[in-house]
Structure formats: structure tokens, C-alpha cells
Amino acid sequence: MRLWRVMVILGVVAALAAGALSWWWLNQPLALGAEAVEVDIEPGTTPRDIAQAWVQAGVKTSPMLLYQWFRWSGQDRKIRAGSYEIGPGTTPVSLLNKMVRGDETLAVVRLIEGWTFRQFRAELAKADSLKPTTSTLTDAQVMAALGEPGMAPEGKFYPDTYAYSKGSSDLAVLKRAHRAMKKRLDAAWAERTPDTPLRSSAEALTLASIVEKETGVAGDRGKVAAVFTNRLRIGMPLQTDPTVIYGMGEAFDGNLRKRDLLADTPYNTYVRAGLPPTPIAMPGKASLLAAVRPDPTRALYFVSRGDGSSEFSESLAAHNRAVDRFQRGKQ
Known part of the structure; x- marks a missing residue:
């Protein structure tokens, strides 16, 4: 009877020691073979293979010990597929929590x-x-x-x-x-002005792409959109270089020549009225909104001032004076 009591006591002590050791290990940072260790978990990967993958990737511990922790936690089947990265300070507990949460890299x-x-x-x-x-x-x-x-x-x-x-x-x-x-x-099309000459959201997207390419500073975007809107409204050609350049594709060498502006192509808005057949770029939110809600101006022309901003004019005479001043250096 005395021997039996001793065995029971030893068993209890061993269990407590094992529990303490396990608790200590679960909350100790894992040794890593690199500053960061990455593992990709594909759908259907077993918990055993996941543990093995971490060890192969650089976690310096027993794959069986890691696997047993996954099982003992009761969350081994909750591990989510994904790409994961861990660094110094990661414990077995935090590693498992990361995978269960799906806290991917x-x-x-x-x-x-x-x-x-x-x-x-x-x-x-x-x-x-x-x-x-x-x-x-x-x-x-x-x-x-x-x-x-x-x-x-x-x-x-x-x-x-x-x-x-x-x-x-x-x-x-x-x-x-x-x-x-x-x-x-x-969302932008729903906010269009009632008098817009644009007939569809597709046309709005095309105009927005032109506005995106023609705007040098954010403050000019609404005015740039207004110039093209005003031209569409009266049937005036848009005459915008970015559409011509887009239509040239890889043939464009950085220089836009007179012959390029005279070539009759679907994207040459100097010789063809209206919008080009498709957008010419990816416009952002501001350009989308500007295309459907341009600034209230009657300007029909604009020219670069050389600092990213533009000078806007309502008449050709005023535009020519602006060109002389900002492009030809005349006062």
C-alpha cells in the first residue's frame, strides 16, 4: 500500500512537471534559422505537414512536438490556408493563433x-x-x-x-x-450634371481618361474637363495630344510630329470629332468626378504654363496670346 502511494505521488509530480514544462515551451520564443521565416499553406494541408513545413522553413524545434501542440490545442482543424511569416519573439502559442486567425502575410x-x-x-x-x-x-x-x-x-x-x-x-x-x-x-455617373453632353457612363470613362492624361496639377482638373465638355457640346474637335499618342502605340518615339496630327486614325482627335473609341488610360476618382461634374467655365482652350499648371482661355485670340507668352516666350 505504501508503494502504491509513492507511485501515485510520483505520477502526480511527473504530470505537474510535464505540464509546467509544456507551459514553459508553449510560451517561449521559437528559435529561428533566419530573421523571418515564411510558409505557404495550401488548402487541404494536414496539421502534421504544416508542422513539418515550419521546421523545414527554419523553425528550430521538433516537428512532432509542434504537431502535438496543434492537436492538443483542439484547433488543428481550424488552421487556415494562406501565406504566413513569423519573426523573432514568435511562440508556439502565437504561431498557432496566427494561422487560426488567418493572419496572412x-x-x-x-x-x-x-x-x-x-x-x-x-x-x-x-x-x-x-x-x-x-x-x-x-x-x-x-x-x-x-x-x-x-x-x-x-x-x-x-x-x-x-x-x-x-x-x-x-x-x-x-x-x-x-x-x-x-x-x-x-457612383460618378450618378452624380453627373443634368446638362452633360455625355450619353453614357462609358463615354464618361473615356473623357475621364483624357482628363487624367491632360491634367498637370490637381487644381486644374475641373477646368480641363470643362474645356473638353464645352467642345463636345458645340461639336468642336477635342484636339488632345494624348489620344493621338495612344493611337500610335509603340510607334510613338517620344516626339509628336505634324504628320502624326494629320493622320486620320480612330484616336486622332484633331481630325475626328467627338470622343475616341475607347478610354486611353486608367482614370482615378478625381478625374471620373471631373468628367461628369466639370467646373462652370466657358473656356475652350488651355496651354501649359511650363510649371505643370495650365492657362485657360475662352477665345482663340486669348489662347494664341497665352501660347505666345508661355510656349514661345513672348510677352
Whole structure:
């Protein structure tokens, strides 16, 4: 009987010691083989394989011990797929909590106002840890994959900073940017002035893209939009260089020549009245709003002052004087 009591006491002591040791280990920072350790967890990965992945990535502990902690916690089946990164100070407890919360490591890609779809695709192609699932697709095939077959892609994506999980598809980012532009465009179109000459939100998007490319300083955006709106209203050609340049594509070498302005192409707004057939870039929110709610001015002309801002004129005579002053150096 005395031996039995001793065995019981020893068992209790051993259990308490094991519990204390376990509690200590669970709350001690894990030793790492690098300043930051990253692991990608695919859907369906087992808790055992997840533990092994962390050890292989640089966590210096027993994979079996880590796996047993996942099981003992009762949360092993709650671990979410995703991309995770841990640094110094991470404990077994905080590691598991991160994966259960789905607190992923995100990368970002930034799309700039005024970029073309070609520039957009180039940025996606070099984005960190973004799967290039559309790299072999044509622009038309990309639009079909987005559920917009036959739709031109230019201007249909909202310029913004997009965060994504490492290993995500570039198509997922395209979908988000496409949805965002639809939402922004619909919101802007709902705020249009009653007397706008624009007949649809698609025309508003095209005008906004021109405003985006023609605006040097934010304070001029509403006036730039007004000039083009006023010209549309009276049937005057828009005569804007960015549309001509866009229509030239890769043939543009940085110099816009007289022959380029005289060439009869769909995007040459010097020889063809009205808007070009598609947007020429990705406009931001401010340009979308300016296109549908331009400043109340009767200006029909503007010329660069050389500092990013523009001089606006209501008559050709006043415009010619502004050109002499700011472009030809005449007073």
C-alpha cells in the first residue's frame, strides 16, 4: 500500500512537471534559422505537414512536438490556408493563433492613375509572389476570363493599391480592379450634371481618361474637363495630344510630329470629332468626378504654363496670346 502511494505521488509530480514544462515551451520564443521565416499553406494541408513545413522553413524545434501542440490545442482543424511569416519573439502559442486567425502575410501591387492596360499588365507580371496565370493570354482572352468578352480592356480597371496573399493569381487582382472601376464609375455617373453632353457612363470613362492624361496639377482638373465638355457640346474637335499618342502605340518615339496630327486614325482627335473609341488610360476618382461634374467655365482652350499648371482661355485670340507668352516666350 505504501508503494502504491509513492507511485501515485510520483505520477502526480511527473504530470505537474510535464505540464509546467509544456507551459514553459508553449510560451517561449521559437528559435529561428533566419530573421523571418515564411510558409505557404495550401488548402487541404494536414496539421502534421504544416508542422513539418515550419521546421523545414527554419523553425528550430521538433516537428512532432509542434504537431502535438496543434492537436492538443483542439484547433488543428481550424488552421487556415494562406501565406504566413513569423519573426523573432514568435511562440508556439502565437504561431498557432496566427494561422487560426488567418493572419496572412500580404504583398501589394500599386496601379497608378494614367497607366495604360499594357503598363498594368507589366506591373502585375513583376509583382512579388503573384502567380502569372494570365501571362500567356491576350488582352481579349483576359477580358473573356473576367466575363466581359468582346470588351476593350483599356480604362476598365481602377488604379489603386491592392493587397493579396502571396501565391494568389494575377487574375484575382484583375477581378478586384475591374469590380472597383465599375463601382467608382457607377457612383460618378450618378452624380453627373443634368446638362452633360455625355450619353453614357462609358463615354464618361473615356473623357475621364483624357482628363487624367491632360491634367498637370490637381487644381486644374475641373477646368480641363470643362474645356473638353464645352467642345463636345458645340461639336468642336477635342484636339488632345494624348489620344493621338495612344493611337500610335509603340510607334510613338517620344516626339509628336505634324504628320502624326494629320493622320486620320480612330484616336486622332484633331481630325475626328467627338470622343475616341475607347478610354486611353486608367482614370482615378478625381478625374471620373471631373468628367461628369466639370467646373462652370466657358473656356475652350488651355496651354501649359511650363510649371505643370495650365492657362485657360475662352477665345482663340486669348489662347494664341497665352501660347505666345508661355510656349514661345513672348510677352
